[in-house]
Amino acid sequence: MFSLLQEAATTAAGHTEEAAATAAAGAEAAESASGMPQLDFSTFPNQIFWLVITLGVLYWVLSRIALPRIAAVISDRQGAITGDLMAAEEFKQKAKEAEAAYDKALADARVEAGKIVAANRAEIQKELDAAIARADAEIAARTAESEKRLAEIRTSSAADAREVARDVTGELVRSFGGKADEAAVDQAVDSRMKGTVQ
Amino acid sequence: MEGNIAELGQYIGAGLAAIGSGAAAVGVGNVAGNFLSGALRNPSAAAGQTATLFIGIAFAEALGIFAFLVALLLMFAV
Amino acid sequence: MATEAEEATGLSFHPMEQFLVKPLFGDGPVHWYTPTNVTLWMFITVAAIVALLVMGTRGRAIVPNRVQSVAELAYGMVHKMVEDVAGKDALKYFPYIMTLFMFITFSNMLGLLPKSFTTTSHIAVTGVLALAVFISVTVIGFVKNGTHFLGLFWVTSAPLALRPILAVIEVISYFVRPVSHSIRLAGNMMAGHAVIKVFAGFAAIAAISPLSILAVTAVYGLEVLVSFIQAYVFTILTCVYLKDALHPAH
Structure with missing residues (x-):
């Protein structure tokens, strides 16, 4: 060297x-x-001298001014961010509460509406029942009446039929040359009619 | 041809020493490649290891720099 | 002798000329107090750092502007590095590590300007930086841990028979630290700038000048990256050494 x-x-x-x-x-x-x-060792003292001065100045500036300032700014920002986050959390909580209240109101209203609907329905049902009962009674009365008339018709028709059958039988017996026995004919017709009518 | 044997040896030595730079390049590539293959296997752990990566690269490269320095000394200083 | 060879080919390569230390005024000898280009570029470095870290943060804005966010980014990066690598108790030394990082980064980057002078390409400068780290780390290690600091060299996890050999290796590697620490930085800076200069020298030949300009551009881009990475590596190694001093147990 x-x-x-x-x-x-x-x-x-x-x-x-x-x-x-x-x-x-x-x-x-x-x-x-x-x-x-x-x-070139002749320039070494020069470089080292200026380097030491530079580093000294830089260290002084950084440790006294720049770094504390940046640290303060960063921690300020951190504080602001955490504050904002907490505020946001609070707002979120409030929003949640408001939502719960709204939900509750909605549920109450729904229950109320359900009650009203049920009451209305019961009323309508009652009316409906009454109407149906009335209709049933009317229908029953009419049916009874119809039955009665039907029975009348049926008895009258049975008597008519017996009359006709007796006459026809008497005539038939007579036309065959026999002598119609009134009592025997009646008996025969009655016994025959018993099976068919009623 | 004029010139002397010492100068010849100087240049040959400098050229030989420069091979060391290439070897250091192989080493650095090895470190980086292995880091990458490890990082692809487990990407979540990779971020914390970049400092180690740079330290490894620096150590591998230091010897290449020594070779380069020897070459420079041979070329300019001896 | 190299000059003669170059003159014979007609090309003029003076890749090392850019590293010359010259007096700023006149051309007398360089005394230790002479203001030289070293002085000028170190002053520019300091001015740039002050502009970024002091002027840039003048607003103390909660929502930072661009300059302030760059300053905060640098602060946050180095702060996190010190905390992660060297531990929480190393934060006491954070201002000095930040000083180192900012000085090296800005010297490297400013050295990439054309016609500029790269202070960190000189072994005298990086040597002082590395020796300062080495000496202070060693002193811190002994002050904090006493003789326990020597446990750094006595690897208790290794078999007993191997420990003396390992101790020798550890001691050697410990004392090589400042050498590699300083030469890595200076060598990277010197090599990159010299390579750019060599490629720029080729630009004098018309036939290959486009190629050489392309190469200069590419190498320049690489050098921007290297400038930052070397500053980062220097800082992170400082943190690693500091961690060794504060917590010597392996």
Whole structure:
């Protein structure tokens, strides 16, 4: 490493001897273009000095001004966010309560309506029952009447039929040349009619 | 041809040292590739391991940088 | 010697020229107090960080504007990283880790501007950053845990016969930490910028200049990613080391 320095120095010296007219900067550039400026130890104190100053200033600025400020801003924001979140939670709770109240009102109204409907229905049912009973009674009366008339018709028709049958039988017996016995004919017709009528 | 053996050796050595940079590239690729395959298997754990990934890459690359430094020293400083 | 070879082909590659430390005024020697381009770009870095983290959050708005949300995003990311990786008791060191993260991110990103100077591409700078972490972590480890901190090197979960060997390996890997910590960052920055410069050098040849411009664009995109990832890696490794110091038991 130190041989490098010596070499650099000698080449620089050679350059300056060769071309005294050229500026020192040109010679320096030519010299260091062939080596690594990073290994030029003559510039180390300079760089280190300015670096230490830079780091000191930067550290002071960051630790005194910038970082506390940013930390404060971030924690403020965090606080604001958690506050907002809590407020939002509260509002949510309120909304939930309002919804529950609304639901309850709705359910009450529904029950009320159901009651009214049931009452109406009972009333209607009662009326309906009465009407049906009335109709039933009327129907029963009419049926009885009809039955009676039917029975009358039936008895009268049975008597008529017996009369006709007796006459027909008497005539038949007579036409066959027999002598109609009134009592026997009656008996025969009656016995015959018993099976058919009624 | 003028020139001397020492200069020849310098350039050859610098070229050889540059191989080390390629080897470091293989190493870094290995680290990153293995990280990726692990991360695809378990993506939820990957986010917490990026720091480890960078540390691994840095260590693998450090030796490549040493090789590069040797090459530079041979080229410019010896 | 490299210059001569390049001059012979007619192309001029000076990929390392962008890393030169030059005085801002005149061209005298670089003393330790000389304002150089290092000073300028570190100042720009500080100004940018102050603009983002202090000016951007001036409103202290509950609903942040764009700049403030970026600042809060950065804060939240590093805060969560420290908490997750190093534990809750490491939050005491959060301002310093945030300082590291913001400085490295902004240095890397600003270094991607054309004609700019990347302060984090210098081993002197990253070395100081890494050594500061290393020394403070070691001190914290001994102050918090006393000699128990040495348990970090004595792996009790391993068989007894293996422990001395493991202890040697652990000690070596412990002392390699600042080296790899610093060189990873500086090397990534240096390599990316040098590659861009080399591709840009090819643009002088008309036949392949479209290709080289395309390559510069692609590498530039990659470098934006690398800039952030390296800052992230530096920070997360700091957290890992801090965790080792606070809770040395494996």
